[in-house]
Amino acid sequence: MQVDLGNVLDTASVHGVSRDTLERLDSRVADAHNRIERGREANEHGYEALNLPRRTDPDAIRDAVSRFDDPSAVVTVGIGGSALGAATLTESLESDVDAYYLDNVDPEAVERLLDSLDLASTVVNVVSRSGTTAETLANFLVVREAMADAGVDWADRTFVTTGEEGNLRDLAEKHDLPSLPVPDGVPGRFSVLSTVGLAAAAICGHDIDAILDGAAAQESRLSDSLFDSPAYAYGAVSYALAERGMRQNAMMPYAESLETFSEWFAQLWAESLGKDGLGQTPLRALGATDQHSQLQLYRAGPRDKLVTLVRATDRDDVSIPETDLDGLAYLGGSSLGELLDAEFEATEASLAAAGRPNVRIEIDRVDEYGLGELLYAMEAACVIYGELANVDTFVQPAVEWGKRAARGLLGGGDFEEADAVAEKERLVVE
Numbered sequence: 464m465q466v467d468l469g470n471v472l473d474t475a476s477v478h479g480v481s482r483d484t485l486e487r488l489d490s491r492v493a494d495a496h497n498r499i500e501r502g503r504e505a506n507e508h509g510y511e512a513l514n515l516p517r518r519t520d521p522d523a524i525r526d527a528v529s530r531f532d533d534p535s536a537v538v539t540v541g542i543g544g545s546a547l548g549a550a551t552l553t554e555s556l557e558s559d560v561d562a563y564y565l566d567n568v569d570p571e572a573v574e575r576l577l578d579s580l581d582l583a584s585t586v587v588n589v590v591s592r593s594g595t596t597a598e599t600l601a602n603f604l605v606v607r608e609a610m611a612d613a614g615v616d617w618a619d620r621t622f623v624t625t626g627e628e629g630n631l632r633d634l635a636e637k638h639d640l641p642s643l644p645v646p647d648g649v650p651g652r653f654s655v656l657s658t659v660g661l662a663a664a665a666i667c668g669h670d671i672d673a674i675l676d677g678a679a680a681q682e683s684r685l686s687d688s689l690f691d692s693p694a695y696a697y698g699a700v701s702y703a704l705a706e707r708g709m710r711q712n713a714m715m716p717y718a719e720s721l722e723t724f725s726e727w728f729a730q731l732w733a734e735s736l737g738k739d740g741l742g743q744t745p746l747r748a749l750g751a752t753d754q755h756s757q758l759q760l761y762r763a764g765p766r767d768k769l770v771t772l773v774r775a776t777d778r779d780d781v782s783i784p785e786t787d788l789d790g791l792a793y794l795g796g797s798s799l800g801e802l803l804d805a806e807f808e809a810t811e812a813s814l815a816a817a818g819r820p821n822v823r824i825e826i827d828r829v830d831e832y833g834l835g836e837l838l839y840a841m842e843a844a845c846v847i848y849g850e851l852a853n854v855d856t857f858v859q860p861a862v863e864w865g866k867r868a869a870r871g872l873l874g875g876g877d878f879e880e881a882d883a884v885a886e887k888e889r890l891v892v893e
């Protein structure tokens with residue numbers, strides 16, 4: 464994996480950073496790295512996430528899911544970091560096992576999925592660190608009833624990934640369900656390289672050792688200089704640009720298989736860095752498609768965005784047939800991969816020509832190793848950004864208000880937040 468910072472330098476973009484600025488920033492990176500290393504060595508909450516490549520036990524994960532012989536599908540019932548990491552892995556890699564995610568409570572979508580499944584050959588993986596998340600538990604109760612209605616012994620097709628306490632742990636113990644622990648000290652958005660993200664990947668037959676090997680490769684690159692660590696280079700430069708007004712970061716992978724990665728990145732970046740009025744808003748984009756929908760804004764809209772362009776340098780390819788159609792001969796005999804690369808490089812240069820900062824991230828292939836590298840590097844980038852911004856990267860207190868309001872609206876307790884919902888200001892136009 465490599466990161467190319469060329470187009471964020473002040474020689475390439477307005478609001479860019481000078482090499483002198485990067486050198487000064489590097490001394491702050493050294494301090495932040497030392498703080499991170501102390502946190503890792505002490506297994507401190509959050510920093511522990513960066514120890515996962517060495518701490519996660521792939522054999523324990525494989526053993527736990529080995530009981531489910533030859534499933535046709537796996538449904539992960541979870542939300543946020545309890546679903547997005549697994550989804551990123553399974554939707555980036557090919558498998559004979561269909562992987563689905565119930566990470567919302569849209570009744571039509573839940574019903575449509577359950578109606579489509581052969582529940583007798585489906586594995587259900589219920590994932591919740593807290594074991595109390597309303598959406599996850601509600602969906603599990605619906606799935607359990609659907610399995611019972613289908614004459615399927617739900618306890619025989621279900622395993623649970625959860626903390627040591629909470630409703631889900633109680634349920635697992637009550638019904639003697641197979642379960643996997645969630646790692647202590649690792650917030651959900653940082654847990655993809657643990658049981659939380661790797662169990663579904665293992666059920667789908669993916670090489671979870673290679674995922675961890677890729678992550679370990681990026682772990683080995685963490686250093687006291689951003690010039691020696693792709694992860695720290697990306698995180699530090701993202702921070703420096705946010706300080707210069709680039710308060711949005713468009714994550715734009717040029718690979719359909721990385722579309723869900725952008726969703727995972729969005730939670731990681733938003734929930735970690737959106738604190739104390741600070742943060743950098745992650746935008747989800749996909750190349751080359753969003754050149755035809757969002758590039759106009761990125762290139763000619765407000766000068767408030769960093770664009771992160773991601774691609775694999777090696778991929779399977781499809782030839783474009785020769786053609787005698789006027790004006791299209793230049794495409795004939797080329798390939799879709801060559802066209803995708805040309806679009807990537809043209810978009811990169813187009814942004815630079817308009818003085819719009821952009822970073823290039825390249826992995827070799829979208830395979831288990833490459834995904835492990837990319838995911839670990841983004842987590843480490845997020846951690847160093849949080850240290851430089853001096854925010855508490857590993858908590859998410861702002862999400863609790865809405866949870867209390869929703870629970871109160873459903874009669875789950877007396878919460879003043881629910882009262883506030885009833886007092887909404889109204890100006891209705893029909």
Ligand SMILES: O=P(O)(O)OC[C@H]1O[C@](O)(CO)[C@@H](O)[C@@H]1O
Binds near residue numbers: 542544595596734
């Ligand atoms: O794994 P849990 O405890 O169900 O939480 C799911 C998600 O909800 C959040 O706690 C936010 O509400 C995320 O940080 C987390 O990934």
